[in-house]
Amino acid sequence: MPITRPQRDVLRFAPSPNGWLHLGHAYSAIFAYETAKSLGGRFLLRIEDIDTGRCRPEYEQGIYEDLAWLGLVWEEPVRRQSEHFADYEAALKRLRSMEVVYPCFATRKEIADAIAATGIGPKHWPSDPDGAPIYPGIYKDLPGGELNRLMWEGRSYAWRLDVEKALELAEKKAGGPISFLEEHGGPRGELGRIPIDPLLFGDVIIARKDVPTSYHLAVTVDDAIQGVTLVTRGQDLFPATHVHRLLQVLLDLPEPRYRHHPLVRDETGRRLSKSAKDMGLRELRADGLSPADVRRLAGI
Template identity: 75%
Template structure:
C-alpha cells in the first residue's frame, strides 16, 4: 500500500473538515508546501474526516478552495480517511490479536465517579497532554468473559491501548527505548533524538465500536500507507508522537522524521482554533486580503 517515493521526501498536510481553515491552518499548509519545495519532495493532501458526525462536505470543498487560492499544489487525489475504514479495522485487528487493546465501556460520568471514589479531587487528578483526565482503569482488568458479555449486550465501547503492555512489547521489538528524530520545536528546545513518554496518555482510545479507528491509529497507518518521510505539524501535536511511535513499531511501519512547528496565536497568546470561531481564510479573502497578505500575517 505504500507509495513509491523514488527516493524523494514525502510530506503531507492533513486537515479535518469540521470547520473553515484559519490562519493557523494556512501557516501549517504553507510550511509543509515550502518545505517540500525546498527539499525537492512531494506534498500530499489528506482529508481527516473520520468524525462523520462533525465533518461536512462544504468544509472539504472549502479546504480545496483555500489551498488553491494560497497557491499550494498537492498530488491528486487527496486521501479521504472516511473511505478507508476497512483498512483501519484490519490494523486494529492486528493489535487485538497481539492482545494489546481491550474494550472499555466507561462513560464520562463513570470515569468521573471512579476518580471521585479514589478520594482525589477532580482538579488534582492527572490529565493527559490533551487535557482529558487519565483513564482510571475501570474495565482494564475485567475478565475477558465479562467483557465479551457486555459487547454482546450491544453497549457502546471504545478500544483502549494497554499502554504498559504496548510499550513493553514495542521496546522488546525495538531492542531498547523508543525514540524519534525531531527537527523542529525551536520554542520548546526539543530537537534531535528524543525518547517517548507514552505513559503521559495512559490507556489512550485508539478506536470505537461505531468507528474502527481514532486520530492516533488513522494517522499512523496513513503516514505508513502513503510513504510519508517527514511529518510537519503544530507543536500542540508533539506529545501525540509518543503514541504514534509505539504503533509504528508494533505494526512494523517505517519511522518518519518530525518537525513540530510553532503555532499562530492571537494578541492574547491563545492559539487559533475552529472551536473558538476564529476568522477563516474565506472571510479574510472576502475582505480583500491576498495570498501575500496571508503569508505576511503568518510570518512566511
C-alpha cells in the same frame, strides 16, 4: 496495507473538514508545502474525516478553495480517511492479536465517578497533554464472561491501548528504548532524538465500536501507506508523536522524521481554533486580502 518507501521526501497537510480553515491552518499548510519544495519532495493533501458526525462537504470544498487561493498545489487523488476504514480495521486487528488493546465500556460519568471515588479532586488527578483526565483503569481487567455479557448487550465501547503492555512489547521488538527524530523543535525546544513516553496519555483510545479507528491510529496508518517521510505539524501535536511512534513499532511501519512548528496565536497568546471561528481564510479572502497578506498575518 501496502507500504511504499519513496526515495524523495514526502510531506502532507492533513486538515479535518469540521470547520473553516483559519490562519493557523494556512501557516501549517504553507510550512509543509514550502518545506517539500525546499527538499525537492512531494506534497500531499489528506482529508481527515473520520468524525463523520462533525465533518461537512462544504468544509471540505472550502479546504480545496482556500489552499488553491494560497497558491498551493497537491497531488491527486486526495486520500479521504472515511474511504479507508478497512485499512484501520486491519491495523486494529493486528493490535488485538498482540493483546495490547482492550474494550472499555466506561462512560464519561463513570470515569468521573471513579476518579471522585479515589478521594483525589479532579484538579489534582493527572491529565494527559490534551488536558483530559488519565483513564483510571475501570473495565481494564474484566473477566471474559463479563466482557462477553457487555458486548452481547450491545453496550458502546472504545478500544484502548494497554500502554504499559504495548510499550514492553514494542521495546522487545525494537531491541531497546524507542525514540523519534525531531528536526525543528518541540514546545520546550526539544530537538534531535527524543525518547518516547506514551504513558503521558495513559491507556489512550485507539478505536471505537462504531468507528474502527481514532486520530492516533488513522494518522499513523495513513502516513505509512502514503509513504510520508517527514511529518510537519503544530507543536500542540508534539506529545501525540510518543503514541504514534509506539504504534509504528508495533505495526512494523516505517519511521518518518518530524518537524513541529510554532502555533499562530492571537494578541492574548491564545492559539487559534475552528471552534472560536478565528480569522477564517474565506472571510479574509472576501475582505479583499491577498495570499501575501495572509502570509504576513500568519507570520510566514
